[in-house]
Amino acid sequence: MDWGFIARYAPYYVLAAQVTLLISLSGIAVSVLVGILCSMVRHARIPVLRQVAAAYVELSRNTPLLVQLFFLYFGLPKLGIVWSPEACAIVGLGFLGGSYMAESFRSGLDSVASSQADAASVLGMTRVQSLRHVILPQALAVAVPGIVANVIFLVKESSVVSGIALADLMYLAKDLIGLYYDTTEALALLVVAYATILLPISLLGTLLERRLDHARR
Amino acid sequence: GSAADAVKGAAGDAASTEAGQSQARTLEQIKQSGTINIGVFTDKAPFGYVDGNGTYQGYDVVFANRLAQDLGVKASFVATDAANRVPYLESNKVDVILANFTVTDERAQKVDFAEPYMKVSLGVVSPTSKSITSVEALAGKTLIVTKGTTAETYFEKNHPDVTLQKYDQYADAYNALLDGRGDAFSTDNTEVLAWAKSNPGYTVGITSLGDADTIAPAVHKGNDTVRDYINQEINSLASESFFHADYAQTLEPVYGDDVNVDDIVVEGGKVS
Amino acid sequence: MSDATGEAPMLEVRGLTKRFGDEVVLDGLDLAVRKGEVVVVLGPSGCGKSTLLRCIAGLEGVDAGEVRLEGEPISGTRRDSALRQRLGMVFQSYDLFPTRTVLANVTLAPVVVQHRDRLEAEREAEALLRRVGLWDKRDSYPSTLSGGQRQRVAICRALAMHPDVMLLDEVTAALDPEMVHEVLDVVLELAEGGLTMVIVTHEMRFAAAIADRVVMLDGGEVVEESDDPAAFFERPETGRAREFLSMFEYKREKGKGTDHED
């Protein structure tokens, strides 16, 4: 191990980690929005939109992010649509993550027994009150492990954006390998960087799960 | 830069001793196996690319085929990226790299180069409408490069004021230029000249940048039997002006009369 | 079907018909419950007892007939919140809100629905929880309680809304015998306090003890009704009631087992 190399390039990894975080967090935010929209459309059984949502989920789940990104980044410009790498990455992650998030939300909603809505109703709650005070807190508690898994998944998948010239962690590592051929060091830093980002998320998820355990009986 | 170079040098030593645990195949072993593994580009026409039938073509590939033929073995091509060339050799994934590999000091610490068979320096291609004609004009602009190329190294070292946008593959880089994602693209001048010829609307505003470099085959560090054989081959091919013929077959259709063949081709390893 | 005195009964069901698809579950059913009366509804599984309570509570729409509360018609599921508050209901499944503590379960609806002051709601919840012996569990989550404890909290939660009528649907079906007793003691106490209740249960001894009136459903109709529960359980009049009650009797030709010995 070449510690000089590591000392010299570790700060670059910090910068690249910021890019990774920024891109994945934005992508996750979009995913959550898409996921809520999608699960609402499917939960409420809105006609046409429901089929559109179902088709979207299939497309999103059965194609790789890399191909989705290449299509957005290199394919769309041929139609005159040129998006920045950041835009492509966030749209791509949102497109991919949306269906995963929708799935988690849906299973959360489904897991709430219908008797809970009945109980709220006989207590005189309105639909909105029942959703806000009774259904959503429970649905969320059940959905949390899935959501955390999706967050980890999306941060991991964000490594693919290096392919469209976004200077994330993976991009930096590939670059250093190509420039200086210090493969071992570049990869060691890469592993440490991802572990530093994802281990806390993973641990936080476990903690959260335990805290919400009483909500799942 | 010098401290960094020292660091890199030390790292190079460490890496080569570590990599030494794996033995490169000798010439004899290659002959016995009946195939030689050669790393080539697949997306860098007219030097190394795959044609409409899926066959490897180009200036480097013609030489590679001849090398294999004279050795009496089959050429097995391995697709490589610019950035993968050194790791491929270090891990013996290929016996030889024939992928427009510019000879540099950093690389020479990691791999052994044979005699050169081409000359290059860097060129910069940009849209004719917003042609970039000097390095100074690049300041603050976005320059597309491919990871692991001499262009990347050159601009990283000498022009930190230029924003680099890096791609894994040449194909991606060219597409990015076509889609207007950067102001210009830099790589070997031979490459950009060839490309600009066939892409109307693009001009090579800077035809020669940095030091004039050579391009040579490379082998695993210390794999002398193979390197010596290649050198011997390059020398003997000079008698039949092999690389001129190669040029006529693969590059001339692209360059036409604009380029003087002797500005590019090196015969017998002798840089004129 | 109103009272002899002409005053409207607290709760009245008239010609209630309810279908699920082609299946007629309730078929023109009539039932009136006076203020302070405890009516126990009996009947075989699937005869529509739960459906009846759910129609009364407004959880299911009705296909024909109507439900009246103090003479005012309230059929249909789209009744407003004020009306729904007048009917309290407790279900078989412990349907407490799992993400809230015991105290929060009891105070949620008073605060959110009735806009009562939190402190006042908590004071009342304290009184209710003390009555069922669960005040020291106020900060526990439902998942940490036994089934009997959960049902007692569910009863408090319904009572906190001051309902005019309580509907109890097999509130002890999922409980161990001891817990059954815990819960039914609370219900007996409510009956003694004069609360109007409609109770579905399979605990025959409990039914006999608590009922002012017993109503037996079968085939979507009332097949037997009695103001004298003791008599109903001793000498049911219809064949169906006898058959139903025999479900709780067992007979064995004794002696065979011991014949084998030696």
Added chain:
Amino acid sequence: MSDATGEAPMLEVRGLTKRFGDEVVLDGLDLAVRKGEVVVVLGPSGCGKSTLLRCIAGLEGVDAGEVRLEGEPISGTRRDSALRQRLGMVFQSYDLFPTRTVLANVTLAPVVVQHRDRLEAEREAEALLRRVGLWDKRDSYPSTLSGGQRQRVAICRALAMHPDVMLLDEVTAALDPEMVHEVLDVVLELAEGGLTMVIVTHEMRFAAAIADRVVMLDGGEVVEESDDPAAFFERPETGRAREFLSMFEYKREKGKGTDHED
């Protein structure tokens, strides 16, 4: 503790002690069951009834004491297959094998464990399933059956091994009253057929009807034992038994509710 005639009882438990951690669940318990006898074990929740049956079946190891089958000691969990086959057990939860049909559930162990001929095993399964009225369900999967049907199949599955003793642990606790009857009728029939059984149940009427002997556990010991179940249920001798049986009684000061009317 053996029989007056000197012959060893079918099943005998001597000084059985079982601890979970620091908790002593069974404390030197003695019990003998004669051939063909039906013993009902009663007691409050958590008193160790299930633990007793599980120790007898070899599902739990014991800390002291022993279990004997026809005089032969069989304590411990590592007993061999032949011995295990002599004790059949049915659990509260429907524990059928969900990936196999009803028929396959009943024939699996005879074929796999006893290496009996498949056709012969199926012929016997047919007889058993007809007896419990489920022969036409032979090709159904457990998930499509009602709880009562599942328990009847579970009983057939145990019977197909020709056990000497059947252990039934609250086999009706998760069932609706009608289904309870379906299942208990089958058990009554087995008792009449002379099968030796140890039964844990909370159905007091059933217990009174089926028991040759009633054993009440509390605090890890037998607190009351009676060869005359009728007398036990009418006039329990110990305070504990009286207290336990009172769990099934309810009393209400009647009339209060009706006072309110008008």
Added chain:
Amino acid sequence: MPGAEIVLDPSNVLRLLAGLGVTVRIGLVSVALSLPLGIACGMLMTLRNPLIRAVLRAYLEFIRIMPQLVLLYLVFFGTAGAWGWDLSGEAASVVVFSLWGAAELGDLVRGALESIPRTQYDSAYVLGMGRRQAFARVILPQAVTRLLPPAVNLATRMVKTTSLCMLIGVVELIRVGQQIIDYNRFAVPTGALWIYGSIFFLYFIVCWPLSILSRRLERRWAR
């Protein structure tokens, strides 16, 4: 729309299909290898041995939080740099996807085994079945029905993720597509749109049936 000819040219179609073949081959070989590894892993995880548990837990957690692309680089370049291993891109991909599949499948197997109620073991025991009989006849069939839907789902994800192999130089579907785009850059300027669109579609038609299968199995066995 101009440019469609690039994906109608028979030789291009054949090349793309050959690329898809490589993709599917890597996916299938990895799935096949991760099956025994994953089952072994899952069974080991149900053991009470704390050492085995800790080791497997660490393995699982590492695989769980590392991007597959990082793992590919680790195995492809890392092992070459550190130990001079000569793994081809395809071999490295298979190694990575098998290790990843084994970890994820192991967790599924563990979950399936642990989800089987205790009374199932008890019933088998009181019926006189031996440990092996009980496992083979009672536990395994139930575990498999619970396991299969998520396992098929995992296989879909594995096939999908083989797209990353292209970044370590494996000439698979995407790389072939890039070669075609590059070669036809002048003749068909809109090639990228068509080719990436086709690749998108090809992945979809390979993965979609697997997704459907997984859902069918799930519905069938939802008991």
